[in-house]
Amino acid sequence: xxMNIQEATESPLVWQPQTAEEAWKYKQxxxxxGVYIAGGTLLRTQWEAGTAIPxxxxxxxxxxxxxxxxxxxxxxxxxxxxxxxxxxxxxxxxQRHFPMVIAAVRTIAAPSIRNLATIGxxxxxxxxxxxxxxxxxxxxxxxxxxxxEQEEDLADWLPEAAKPGNRHDRLLLRLLLPFKAxxxxxxxxxxxxxxxxxxxxxxxxYHKIGxxxxxxxxxxxxxxxxxxxRTGVIEELQIAVGGGQTIPGRLEEAERAVKGxxxxxxxxxxxxxxxxELYEPREDxxxxxxxxKRTAANLIVTELWKAFGGLSEQGG
Amino acid sequence: xxxxVSGNELANGxxxxxxxxxxxIPASPSKTLLTLLRDDFALTGTKRSCDIGRCxxxxxxxxxxxxxxxxxxxxxxCGKQITTIxxxxxxxxxxxxxxxxxxxxxxxGYCTPGMIISVKALLDDNPDPSDDExxxxxxxxxxxxxxxxxIWRAVKRAIELIGCQ
Numbered sequence: 347x348x349m350n351i352q353e354a355t356e357s358p359l360v361w362q363p364q365t366a367e368e369a370w371k372y373k374q375x376x377x378x379x380g381v382y383i384a385g386g387t388l389l390r391t392q393w394e395a396g397t398a399i400p401x402x403x404x405x406x407x408x409x410x411x412x413x414x415x416x417x418x419x420x421x422x423x424x425x426x427x428x429x430x431x432x433x434x435x436x437x438x439x440x441q442r443h444f445p446m447v448i449a450a451v452r453t454i455a456a457p458s459i460r461n462l463a464t465i466g467x468x469x470x471x472x473x474x475x476x477x478x479x480x481x482x483x484x485x486x487x488x489x490x491x492x493x494x495e496q497e498e499d500l501a502d503w504l505p506e507a508a509k510p511g512n513r514h515d516r517l518l519l520r521l522l523l524p525f526k527a528x529x530x531x532x533x534x535x536x537x538x539x540x541x542x543x544x545x546x547x548x549x550x551x552y553h554k555i556g557x558x559x560x561x562x563x564x565x566x567x568x569x570x571x572x573x574x575x576r577t578g579v580i581e582e583l584q585i586a587v588g589g590g591q592t593i594p595g596r597l598e599e600a601e602r603a604v605k606g607x608x609x610x611x612x613x614x615x616x617x618x619x620x621x622x623e624l625y626e627p628r629e630d631x632x633x634x635x636x637x638x639k640r641t642a643a644n645l646i647v648t649e650l651w652k653a654f655g656g657l658s659e660q661g662g
Numbered sequence: 663x664x665x666x667v668s669g670n671e672l673a674n675g676x677x678x679x680x681x682x683x684x685x686x687i688p689a690s691p692s693k694t695l696l697t698l699l700r701d702d703f704a705l706t707g708t709k710r711s712c713d714i715g716r717c718x719x720x721x722x723x724x725x726x727x728x729x730x731x732x733x734x735x736x737x738x739x740c741g742k743q744i745t746t747i748x749x750x751x752x753x754x755x756x757x758x759x760x761x762x763x764x765x766x767x768x769x770x771g772y773c774t775p776g777m778i779i780s781v782k783a784l785l786d787d788n789p790d791p792s793d794d795e796x797x798x799x800x801x802x803x804x805x806x807x808x809x810x811x812x813i814w815r816a817v818k819r820a821i822e823l824i825g826c827q
Binding site for chain 1: 691713714715721724727728738797798799803
């Protein structure tokens, strides 16, 4: 208690750019002594914990018009980087087309934090719990690099961003969640399983495992989605895993290995083993890597089993 | 480039509404709303506890939505309407506070202002929330005394009281 660390330091200067170009120029001018800031929830806790030094210059991204909007673009849904997590949580377009993002956002902190924290902040933290859901939807990041807008797959950016010494000079403007042709007919009120037509069925699930029921840091996050035929053939499959300080990623090798296969006991056992092999979580004092691997594999295999209606019901 | 808001400039220019009254106060841009409310305005109903947004004791309404005042910085409050627990009682005890009294929704009382603010935000937005919606709305408020049973009953009672109005 008492005076906060930031209050005890020199008063910062808050810059309020009106365009992305202005914001980028401020960042170029101040370098490591300036930080892009929106909600500031993560930065504030880092300053309080002493894991980051409060900068002398805040570059307030909330002052840039248009970065907090969600709209439909030609290729998919566009989410402004300054959209608060709570605004994402309540958005009907996200609820309709990208339910795993809603499920993920719902598990992040509490409404009062989500009113301040932004989707962009969750992404650039590199380990935010929305990221596994965004990866499963093949999210694309749109940056301003000082000259022009630049698109980059979230999956490509994450490993680079996590490298030590990586400078975050580019400004995240928005993210694009592409509409997939096979998902277009998904019903407005997406349930756990959605019928695309009489022959195929969409499924999707997001899970966050922590050490308590709500408002908890994650140990494991999992997103799994895809398309199954009536006979149990996996036509499409996306698997993303993360949690804790693990850099989230897609398990593309596992996806490829079972795509086109029929969901049966042998396939699920094989998939389980592949997940254990491919998922490389960071362990900490609370949970071992082995525990996290087993948890992720169980969740993913269970969702596939549920999507096919349970093998016992199918005589499997 | 655009205007710069420096600490000194903010000291002369931070203007917001607190419990319905327009206020202009000197403050560093990074000073927390919690410190401003307690130290500059003596609004000590807003409680300091974890200082990192985990416990909800410092909850206030900003433009009608719940925020942790320990995470909210002064510059983020410019032009906003801030309501503290004192602002909810300006016209006497309200339905939510009455419900907490009737149902034993508190013991030591330290978390209670934050709880009541969160319930106020919930019921203003959704007067008839489901159990899941109540749980989600209160997921950022911790209580070390009650075991939450009394708080849960108080929320249910508040829904009834407000529904009868």
